[in-house]
Amino acid sequence: MRANPADTMLDAITLECYQDMQSQGKMISLPEIDDKSSLGKGLSQLWRDNAASFENAETASPDLPSCKFQTCTFAEAILIQVRRTGKQMQRELQQLATNNLLMVFGVLCLCLLVSPGSLSATLIHPVNALFGVSLMQGIAALRLFGGAERAVGWREAGASVSMFCYFAGRDIMASLEMFLGALAFTAVYWPLGTMVFGFWDFLRVSFAHIYAVWGMSYIWSVIFDSSSAQMISVVSTFVCQLIGGLAQPDFATMSKALGKNGVYLMALTPSRWSYSAFVTYHIENHNEFTNQLVDWFTRSAIQPAGFPMSFLAANSWSCENQTSGNVSSVVRIRWQGSEDRDVPPIACVCGSRQLMLLGITYRIIARVALVATSKKKATGGAGLFVTAGHQSEASTGPMISLMLKLFCVLLIIVLHLAMMLLLQT
Numbered sequence: 001m002r003a004n005p006a007d008t009m010l011d012a013i014t015l016e017c018y019q020d021m022q023s024q025g026k027m028i029s030l031p032e033i034d035d036k037s038s039l040g041k042g043l044s045q046l047w048r049d050n051a052a053s054f055e056n057a058e059t060a061s062p063d064l065p066s067c068k069f070q071t072c073t074f075a076e077a078i079l080i081q082v083r084r085t086g087k088q089m090q091r092e093l094q095q096l097a098t099n100n101l102l103m104v105f106g107v108l109c110l111c112l113l114v115s116p117g118s119l120s121a122t123l124i125h126p127v128n129a130l131f132g133v134s135l136m137q138g139i140a141a142l143r144l145f146g147g148a149e150r151a152v153g154w155r156e157a158g159a160s161v162s163m164f165c166y167f168a169g170r171d172i173m174a175s176l177e178m179f180l181g182a183l184a185f186t187a188v189y190w191p192l193g194t195m196v197f198g199f200w201d202f203l204r205v206s207f208a209h210i211y212a213v214w215g216m217s218y219i220w221s222v223i224f225d226s227s228s229a230q231m232i233s234v235v236s237t238f239v240c241q242l243i244g245g246l247a248q249p250d251f252a253t254m255s256k257a258l259g260k261n262g263v264y265l266m267a268l269t270p271s272r273w274s275y276s277a278f279v280t281y282h283i284e285n286h287n288e289f290t291n292q293l294v295d296w297f298t299r300s301a302i303q304p305a306g307f308p309m310s311f312l313a314a315n316s317w318s319c320e321n322q323t324s325g326n327v328s329s330v331v332r333i334r335w336q337g338s339e340d341r342d343v344p345p346i347a348c349v350c351g352s353r354q355l356m357l358l359g360i361t362y363r364i365i366a367r368v369a370l371v372a373t374s375k376k377k378a379t380g381g382a383g384l385f386v387t388a389g390h391q392s393e394a395s396t397g398p399m400i401s402l403m404l405k406l407f408c409v410l411l412i413i414v415l416h417l418a419m420m421l422l423l424q425t
Contacts (some may be wrong), residue, residue, distance in 0.1 A: 015039050077162055081169020085144075089173065092143075096177060099140045100184045106132045107185060111192035122194040123302060126278050127246045129189055130271045131237065133206075134213050137181055138233040141214040144174050145370065146221030146229050153222075157374035167367045171218075178214055182207035195278050196286035205277045208355035212270035215362030222369045244269035245347070251306035255335050255345040263335045267419045270358060276349035279307060283348075284318055306335070306347025319350035332423035354425055361418040368411065 015036050021027035030042035072080065089096065110129055116122045145153060145167075156166050186203045189195075195202065216236065220229040243265040245251035254262040266272045289295050289302065289309035302309060311317075315325025322329040326341040331354070337345035 074162070074165065077165035078169040078172070081166055082173045085170045085173035089177065096180070099136065100181055103133060103136045103181065104184050104188050106136065107188045108192070111189065116194055121301075123279055123282070123305065123307065125194040126189075126275055127241075127271070129185075129193065130209065130275055131241055131246075133181075133185055133210065134240065134271055135234065135237045137178075137210050137213050138217045138237055139230060140177075140181070141174075141217035142221040142226065142229050142233060144170055144214075144221065145218055145366070146224075147226040150222070150225075150373075153370060154374045154377035157371075157377070163371045163374060164367065167363075167370055171363065174214065175211075178210045179207055181210050185210075195282045197281035197284070201281050202278075205274050205281075205352045205355070208352035208359070209270050209274035212273070212355050212359035212362065215359040215366065216270070218366035219362060219369060222366050222373060240269040240271055244272035244275075245306065246271055246275060250304040251335075251347050252304045252345050255306070255337065260336045263332055263423060264416075264419050266335070267358075267422050270355060272347075273349055273355045273358065274352075276306070276347045277352055277355070280319065280348040280350060283307065283309070283312070289313075303344070306345055308344045308346065311344055312346070312348075317346075317348075319348075322350065330424055332420075335423075354422055357418075357422050357425070361415070361422070364418075365411065365415065 015033075018027055018033070018039055022029060028046065030039070030046065033039050033042055107129055110125075110132065114125075114128065116125050143149065153163070153166065157163055182203060186199065186206050190199055190202045217229075217233050220232045220236070223229075224232060241247060242249070243254065243262075245254035245262075245266050246269075249257070251266075254266055256262065258265075283289065289298060290313045292310075295310050295313075299310065311325065315327070317324045317327060322334075326338070326343055327346060328334050328338075328343075331349065334346050334348070337343050
């Protein structure tokens with residue numbers, strides 16, 4: 001998109017290029033040029049011998065070429081990154097296939113070897129499947145912006161390439177890998193798992209889940225080096241399992257935690273949204289828990305998980321009739337429950353749009369982190385608020401430090417507002 005003059009000059013003075021240009025008569029012949037060291041010494045001596053023949057740079061007015069070169073458009077810049085990522089995916093087909101086969105193998109083992117021991121366990125079974133998918137897909141997503149690709153992002157920022165185009169182009173192409181992962185998971189767990197509802201609904205929620213998981217992994221890969229990012233990705237998967245109310249503490253406990261603000265922690269977890277959507281689709285299409293005897297035996301296990309079957313059945317609650325039984329249509333209020341209206345915490349979620357919004361939120365944070373880290377490297381460590389070539393003593397002064405702190409506070413506020421918006425759907 002833009003030529004780097006330093007790269008062009010370095011190409012011109014390599015030994016191979018010198019020999020090629022000399023054979024074409026485009027380079028002055030230097031004596032005894034055998035290696036790179038002798039070439040450098042020869043060019044240095046040539047400059048010293050002819051330095052007096054050049055005009056003073058301060059007074060000279062050479063006929064320079066126009067610097068107003070044509071750059072690519074916004075859409076073309078994104079397309080360039082899409083094509084580049086596609087080429088990389090072609091070279092990594094074996095790794096892509098290995099990642100999906102490992103996920104398929106893990107889900108197969110779960111479905112064939114860990115069958116539900118009781119009727120209530122049929123609703124808990126998907127928790128383990130989603131945990132495995134989150135773990136494997138989270139690690140697979142790290143290579144898109146992490147590892148060796150981090151240095152490429154820094155180089156692109158140093159060449160004034162739009163980091164938005166860089167991020168968007170790579171993420172768009174990575175959507176194909178996300179879809180393949182969702183398709184592989186759906187092809188195995190939909191016929192062999194415990195959830196009974198439509199294939200396309202299952203695929204849509206699975207893709208949205210992987211989309212959100214990849215967005216979270218983008219943040220770790222941009223900020224940390226490859227080894228640290230892998231460790232943090234694994235740890236964050238376990239943390240999400242805990243704060244999502246998927247095991248212990250359960251959903252009912254988390255919904256009342258922190259003065260009923262525990263729902264904001266659960267909203268950060270992709271598995272919370274996808275698991276709630278799976279169970280909601282299941283009980284709407286195949287609800288064996290409406291039987292009073294079955295409900296009596298399974299109530300102690302299912303109701304703390306956020307699914308009070310007797311209450312939902314008695315009030316004919318469904319996604320088409322979300323306000324039945326004084327239940328709020330707002331996710332936050334529904335998750336918190338209402339003691340005044342005698343409504344227990346209900347974890348039901350209708351659809352996958354919240355997962356997509358969560359994935360977009362994580363991508364916004366990852367893009368800001370990418371701009372901050374790449375710009376810091378491009379400006380020699382000066383930071384986010386200093387442009388390349390304009391670093392000064394003020395770049396590390398109190399004003400810059402204050403701006404960085406305010407910027408971090410702004411990010412936290414934006415994340416909080418995003419969670420509020422997510423829970424208002």
